[in-house]
Amino acid sequence: MTYPPIWHERGRRLPGRPREIPAGVHGLTRAAKYFNVDDPVPWIHELSLIDSDTLRRVGEDVWGTADRRSPSDTHLREWADRLVEQMLVEVAGRWTGQAYADFEPYVRTIKRAMEDEAEHFAVVGDTLVAVPDEFEASWVEIIQWALTVVGIVLSEIGAAAAIVAGAGLILALIGLIATVASTIAQYLGSVQPRLDAIAKAHTRIDDLVGLGTALNKQPEFPTNRSSWAPKTADRYS
Numbered sequence: 001m002t003y004p005p006i007w008h009e010r011g012r013r014l015p016g017r018p019r020e021i022p023a024g025v026h027g028l029t030r031a032a033k034y035f036n037v038d039d040p041v042p043w044i045h046e047l048s049l050i051d052s053d054t055l056r057r058v059g060e061d062v063w064g065t066a067d068r069r070s071p072s073d074t075h076l077r078e079w080a081d082r083l084v085e086q087m088l089v090e091v092a093g094r095w096t097g098q099a100y101a102d103f104e105p106y107v108r109t110i111k112r113a114m115e116d117e118a119e120h121f122a123v124v125g126d127t128l129v130a131v132p133d134e135f136e137a138s139w140v141e142i143i144q145w146a147l148t149v150v151g152i153v154l155s156e157i158g159a160a161a162a163i164v165a166g167a168g169l170i171l172a173l174i175g176l177i178a179t180v181a182s183t184i185a186q187y188l189g190s191v192q193p194r195l196d197a198i199a200k201a202h203t204r205i206d207d208l209v210g211l212g213t214a215l216n217k218q219p220e221f222p223t224n225r226s227s228w229a230p231k232t233a234d235r236y237s
Contacts, residue, residue: 094220
């Protein structure tokens with residue numbers, strides 16, 4: 001059987017020590033073998049590896065949330081303010097009139113690009129916090145259901161009429177576990193596009209800063225705007 005991919009696509013499992021699995025749950029292995037169905041215990045073991053505390057801490061302290069900015073978020077925004085101010089101050093004594101008027105909005109696009117990048121931080125953080133919130137309630141439900149199934153099934157092993165019912169109970173439990181694992185995988189999978197967006201934004205910011213810095217060092221503002229304006233159409237050009 002194929003177990004649900006609840007770890008990172010690169011093969012790294014979620015951090016932390018396994019949760020304690022009540023001894024009674026392992027009775028499912030005997031019941032599954034008796035009813036000739038898949039054993040759900042390995043699935044439960046995989047879910048036990050999820051470290052809710054670490055995910056929540058990383059989400060809140062490293063990435064930040066919609067309600068609380070992380071130090072990285074705050075630092076990026078502050079750096080954007082300082083960078084824009086520095087660039088404008090350095091050219092203020094050399095470029096006046098239209099030259100300064102053209103350069104100022106361009107430099108401020110750098111600030112907007114950094115702020116947009118910072119916005120992705122909170123989305124990642126909110127997602128990482130949502131995973132343990134979703135998982136912890138589901139874990140309790142899975143363990144309670146597993147113990148209930150063990151109690152019912154083992155008490156009826158040997159009764160021919162109970163075979164279909166017993167197998168159905170175990171399969172229903174597997175379905176519950178698979179649903180929980182799939183939900184967690186979807187949460188974690190939704191983080192990757194945000195990480196990709198942050199990486200692309202960072203590259204774009206580097207280009208903007210590099211071009212702005214090169215202009216900043218010139219004795220006068222280029223008369224041909226096309227010689228320095230962004231070559232590709234985007235929201236910051």
